[in-house]
Amino acid sequence: MSISEDAIRLRKMIEHAIEDHHITHAELDTIHSLATADGHIDRHEQALLDQLHQMIEDKSVKLFG
Secondary structure, three states: OOOOHHHHHHHHHHHHHHHHHHHHHHHHHHEEEHHHOOOOOOOHHHHHHHHHHHHOOOOEEEEEO
């Protein structure tokens, strides 16, 4: 199974948040919108979302206003 174009864009946005060690609520909303844009979250997208949410939870990526 190939990785979708949306999953690639999603990965880039998440990698940017990881590099910065922070993400805004607006960026997180954009990430969620991108993941659900086609009406389906594929397994690659879900893995990326899970990774980001775990990093927010353990505070290695901080969520800001």
